[in-house]
Amino acid sequence: MNNELFLKILKEFLAKMGYGEDLIISQKESADEKIFEIEVPEAKYLIGEKGSNLTSLEFLVKMICQKQNIDTRKIFIDINNYRKERIKLLKETARLAAQKAVLTKEIVVLPPMSAFDRKIIHTELTINPNIKTESEGFAEERRVIVRPNF
Numbered sequence: 001m002n003n004e005l006f007l008k009i010l011k012e013f014l015a016k017m018g019y020g021e022d023l024i025i026s027q028k029e030s031a032d033e034k035i036f037e038i039e040v041p042e043a044k045y046l047i048g049e050k051g052s053n054l055t056s057l058e059f060l061v062k063m064i065c066q067k068q069n070i071d072t073r074k075i076f077i078d079i080n081n082y083r084k085e086r087i088k089l090l091k092e093t094a095r096l097a098a099q100k101a102v103l104t105k106e107i108v109v110l111p112p113m114s115a116f117d118r119k120i121i122h123t124e125l126t127i128n129p130n131i132k133t134e135s136e137g138f139a140e141e142r143r144v145i146v147r148p149n150f
Contacts, residue, residue: 002070003027003034009068010036010061010077019046033074043080051086054079055114090117094124097146098131108146112137118144 007025014023023040040046047054054077062072078084097108110121118135121144125133132147 002065003075005068005070006061006065006072006075007036009064009070013057013061013064014038017046033076035076035078037081038077038079040079043082046079047082050114051082054082055116086117087120090120091124094121094146097121097144098125098128101146101148102130105148105150107148110144110146112141112143115142118142 007027011020011025014020019040022042023038026037026039028035028037038046045053046057048056058077061077062075065072065075076083093110097110100106101108113121122133122135125131125146130149132149134145134147135142136145137143
């Protein structure tokens with residue numbers, strides 16, 4: 001029931017933004033999350049720079065749903081596989097940073113990134129006993145530090 005309401009609200013919200021006719025929304029579900037995948041020809045405005053518009057879209061739709069008592073904690077939106085590809089890139093960046101930290105025995109400082117992106121990096125590297133990660137900085141300048149664990 002909640003999924004259908006979320007989908008209805010998402011479609012209405014996108015229609016009001018002018019994306020009604022040319023989009024396809026599919027749902028993928030796993031044990032711990034539900035992803036609404038949107039396919040649209042012109043996605044750059046919906047995604048925004050570094051996914052900022054996608055993050056805002058997800059936030060706004062979730063807020064509307066929460067006002068109607070829909071639990072949105074494990075519901076996510078992806079547009080043209082942007083988030084999926086971004087996660088793959090972040091995981092690879094994390095692995096390369098860990099390799100560099102271990103090989104050079106020096107700290108590796110990653111560029112500033114969103115809380116979502118930092119969480120992906122931290123989660124990916126928790127399984128590596130040879131390194132430690134921490135976030136440093138404030139607001140837009142917050143970044144992940146990868147340290148060798150020797």
